[in-house]
Amino acid sequence: MKVYVIGIGLIGGSMALDIQALDKDAVIIGVDANENHLGQAIELGIIHQKAELNEVVDADFVILAVPVDIALGLLPKILDLVTDETLVFEVGSTKSPICEAVVNHPKRRNFLATHPIAGTEFSGPTAAIRNLFVDKTNIICEVEKTTFKLQEKGLKLFKDLGMRIRYMEPKSHDKHIAYVSHLSHISSFMLGKTVIEKEKDEKDIFDMAGSGFESTVRLAKSSPAMWTPIFKQNKKQVVKSLEEYIANLSQFKNLLESGNYEQIFHEMENTNRIKEILNGK
Amino acid sequence: MKVYVIGIGLIGGSMALDIQALDKDAVIIGVDANENHLGQAIELGIIHQKAELNEVVDADFVILAVPVDIALGLLPKILDLVTDETLVFEVGSTKSPICEAVVNHPKRRNFLATHPIAGTEFSGPTAAIRNLFVDKTNIICEVEKTTFKLQEKGLKLFKDLGMRIRYMEPKSHDKHIAYVSHLSHISSFMLGKTVIEKEKDEKDIFDMAGSGFESTVRLAKSSPAMWTPIFKQNKKQVVKSLEEYIANLSQFKNLLESGNYEQIFHEMENTNRIKEILNGK
Structure with a gap:
């Protein structure tokens, strides 16, 4: 061959x-x-x-x-x-x-x-x-x-x-992959950015980072040369997924600010079924 | 003992x-x-x-x-x-x-x-x-x-x-842990929520999910009974970290919408140093 x-x-x-x-x-x-x-x-x-x-x-x-x-x-x-x-x-x-x-x-x-x-x-x-x-x-x-x-x-x-x-279909691929892949990368990159910006004294603070943070921020190690053109080519779908993600985060923040802990519990409980969904893959 | x-x-x-x-x-x-x-x-x-x-x-x-x-x-x-x-x-x-x-x-x-x-x-x-x-x-x-x-x-x-x-100090702990732990959990829960909401036909779509998505969404499996009171007790710091995270995501979305790919590349490249930071832990 x-x-x-x-x-x-x-x-x-x-x-x-x-x-x-x-x-x-x-x-x-x-x-x-x-x-x-x-x-x-x-x-x-x-x-x-x-x-x-x-x-x-x-x-x-x-x-x-x-x-x-x-x-x-x-x-x-x-x-x-x-x-x-x-x-x-x-x-x-x-x-x-x-x-x-x-x-x-x-x-x-x-x-x-x-x-x-x-x-x-x-x-x-x-x-x-x-x-x-x-x-x-x-x-x-x-x-x-x-x-x-x-x-x-x-x-x-x-x-x-x-x-x-x-x-x-190519269009269907690009739409769904925006959610299950491209959005994860942006979520991770921006989490990394937020924490780095906040924490000037990196050595001190990253001692506090556990395996949870490492897992969530792992994709922020990815190559910008690979990912910039992906986001460019799938701009429309990625922007849409980002809008929905930001709306969900803002809603969670509002629930927290207004002290609606019952609904916060409910939101997390609902999302817990990601467990079964991923196991069923 | x-x-x-x-x-x-x-x-x-x-x-x-x-x-x-x-x-x-x-x-x-x-x-x-x-x-x-x-x-x-x-x-x-x-x-x-x-x-x-x-x-x-x-x-x-x-x-x-x-x-x-x-x-x-x-x-x-x-x-x-x-x-x-x-x-x-x-x-x-x-x-x-x-x-x-x-x-x-x-x-x-x-x-x-x-x-x-x-x-x-x-x-x-x-x-x-x-x-x-x-x-x-x-x-x-x-x-x-x-x-x-x-x-x-x-x-x-x-x-x-x-x-x-x-x-x-307790106050210092609570402030920093909001960034390196509590925010990661919300980021992950809301990513899971956004994808589940979008994808009605779960079986079909989660076939497309790779190890990147699984890693980023892992914390969304966490217990609501454990995490609701954590968010409640650390409300002020968690809200602040969420505001900064949402601002960074919105800025990234704006860069994408306006086609500023040079800056998008730069943002990711800057955040790549999370690699060295985590290795240095």
Whole structure:
């Protein structure tokens, strides 16, 4: 198997590691704008060799795993280069813009839009880990626009990586992911900001931080280069989710100010069912 | 060693388990308003026997580990009962109200106000776990108001449980803990609420939730009976932290609406240093 990975970070790098484990003969070729990352990826055994983007001609898979703004520019160029046998798929957190970017591309049928719901707060080649995708959901959009034999090829790979598949419309994906992913990141970033602003004497105060704070603020470690274009591309839905979140926080504050502790208890009790919802996943 | 644990939940139960491991001859006696919890605690080997509150007379330690509103009522009654040899300490997440509640109590010197920064989102006796307190911070307030020999007794126990000690004024504790703990809980509860409200078709949508959402929303599983009185007792500081959090979220929303992506990048980059701050803990 010959695989080009464009962007050797958490997602691209982790896929590369798993593909090597699945197929001992796989040749993994890395393309990255960052020369240091390419060097690290070779040292870490994530890729076998490096290449330039214009060398991406014949391959079984081209995995496009770069920030979503960069992906919009690279995808058409990659599709221009590849042969009929190559499946190009990208893995970004927004799906409408990338699908629109290639809607009229002559090689549209070589492309599959995916979003593996997997990751950590870390980035770059050193963040790549084995088995990241086991039991995770991979959301696939506009599957019918991909050649059937390349669909099959992609689905087999995702299954071998351990993922379950869900099919969605790009617009529907972007709407719901704003709530279950993008909003969580902003909530976490702004919590981190609020606490850092408040606490000048950091050493003293963060001694008081427990595992609860660490968990809630974990996503504030995420990469701004990755997340700024996601928020930009999904602006409308993210703004809407933020408005609803802010309204709920303001209402909670009002309940607290007016001393309505019965309703505060009720709000929390109602939300406790997130337990069962997440267990049922 | 003879220890009464009033409230056999996550904190009281976990302390009971660790004390048994530290001292094979320790006798742990449980007091709890919930008969089922007492039964469970005996079955799980957390306590050896149960008792009524008025039997709490002679002991090495009385650990008061109940919701902070209940603690306000129970602490004076417990102090009325105990002998000079007994250290009574409570472990609640607010410190000013409990210190004020016993400021003039004749047995004030038998009492130590503590806040072990340790826990999970679970509650009740089944949530009790071994080694919960290892490498955690225990915040002690008004240490000088406790008899010296009982201070020593308490500090030895906390050290044996694996905790490091920090001394703070009750008011200072309550102010800072609003940011690093109480605000995180509200942020998480309201995130859970916003997503649940939005997503009627829960099964479908929570398939899209990744580990990021789970981490950010984890605290929304917490007990309303424990958290309502905490918010009530620390109302002023919690409202203030909420105001600042809402202002930061609104500013982020405005930046997004006006398309100021440079500043959005900058905001996230600035907050990324939460990484080093938490590592430095």
